[in-house]
Amino acid sequence: MTVQPPSFFELSQENDFEETMAGPVTELWHQRQEGMFQGSNHTNIGWAALTGNNPDKAIIVVNGRIESYWKYQELFYDLVRQGYDVFALDHRGQGVSDRLAEDTELGHVGHFDDYVSDLDTFIESVVKPKGYQQLFMLGHSMGGTITSLYLARHPGTIERAVLSAPMHGININKWMRPIASPLARVMEQLQGQPSYAPGQVPYYPKPFGSNPLTQSKVRYQWFRDLYERKPELKIGGPSARWVWQGLAAAKRCISEAGNISTPVLLLQAGEDTIIDNAAHQQFHQAMVQANRDCQFKVIEGARHELLFEADTYRTPALASAFEHFRKAEIPDA
Structure with a gap:
C-alpha cells in the first residue's frame, strides 16, 4: 500500500507560523546537508539539501535575486512533507556564495549564463550522483529565468518544472523600456567598476506596509529578521551590468522557449509589480506554438512572492505545483 502524503490543506499556515x-x-533544518562547489570562473557556490525522505524523487529549488536557501526553510518543510527530497543552491554573488563586487551588498553578475552553468554543474556533480529516478524543478523570479534557460538547453534531465512569477520580463515604465538596456550599458562603462544601477541602493528593510512582495506580515517579518540575524545574506539593488544582462536573459527565455521539452506550469502573481506579466503570455505562446506542454495559472490578487505570500495565495499556488509534479508520479511496483 502506498502511503499518501499530507493533503494540500496541511501545508504550513500563517496561524501556526x-x-x-x-x-x-x-528540527528539519538542523538535518540539512551543506556544501560548496566551484562554478564558472572558479566561483564558490553554496548549496543545501534535505535528503533521506524519498530515494526516487527530488525537487531542485532555484531561488530569486537577493535570496538565499536560508529564506526557504518553510517551503523546504512543506516539500519534504509532500514526499520529496530537496536541493537548493545560492547563486553567485548572493547568499552564502562568493560575492562578485567589492561592495558585498551589490547585486552583480558578469554573465547571466553563468547562473545557468552553475545550476548545471550543481545538478551534475551534487544531485545526479544520488541516483533519483525523477528530478523536478521549482524556479522563482530570477530563478525562473535561470530555470527556463536551463530547461531549454538541457532537455531530458527534469521531469516537470514549475515557474513561480518567473522573470521573463522586468516591470519597467513604457517610456523607459526601449532605452533601459542601452542606458544600463552606458552607465556600466561610465562607472568603470561594478556599481549600483540608477535609482538602486544597498540593502535596507522596507517596511511591511510599503513592500511589493507579499501580503503575509508574519512571513515578511521572519524574512527580514533572518537577514538581521545573518547579515552576510543581505543584498541590495542590482548593478548596471546586472540590469542589461537580466533584460537580455529574459528575452532569451522567450526566444528559446520552443526548445523546452519538459512539461511546465507557469504561475503568475496577479498583482505583481516586479515582473512584466505580459512577458509570461509571450513565453507561454512560444511554448504552445512549438507544441510544448506549458500550463498557465494566474493566482489572482497575489503579489510577487507566491511562495512567501499569505495563505490565501500561497496555498493554491503550491497545490497547483504539487498537482503538476504528481502527473509524473512513478507507478507503484
Missing part, C-alpha cells in the same frame, strides 16, 4: 518555524521547521 511561529510555532511551526520554531518547532518542526527548525
